Amino acid sequence: MDIVTELIKENMKEKKLIRPSGTEVKLKGACYVHDVITSRVEQILNQVNIQLILATAIPSFSTTKKFLEDGLEKLKRRRHGETDDVMDYVFVERNC
Secondary structure: OOOHHHHHHHHHHHOOOOOOOHHHHHHHHHHHHHHHHHHHHHHHHHHHHHHHHHHHHOOOHOOOOHHHHHHHHHHHHHHOOOOOOOHHHHHHHOOO
C-alpha cells in the first residue's frame, strides 16, 4: 500500500495526473477538491490494476494486484459512507 500512496502523492505534487481546476476550487472549495481527488484516485487505481491484469499472468505481481484491489474496495466503501476499523489516512467530513 505504501507504493500506491507514494504514486498518488507523486502525481499530485507534480500535477501529472490529478489537477483540480483553479476556478472550480475558488467557486466550490473543498467539496470540489475532495470529489476530484477521490474520483481521479479511483480512476488511476483502476487503470494500474487493469494494466497489471492484462500485462502479467506472473504470480510475482499478485501482492501488488491484491493491494490495488483492496485499495479500490476501500475507496468504494468510503464513497458509499461505510467505514473501516483501521484507516491508513484521515478523511474529513464533507459539509456539501
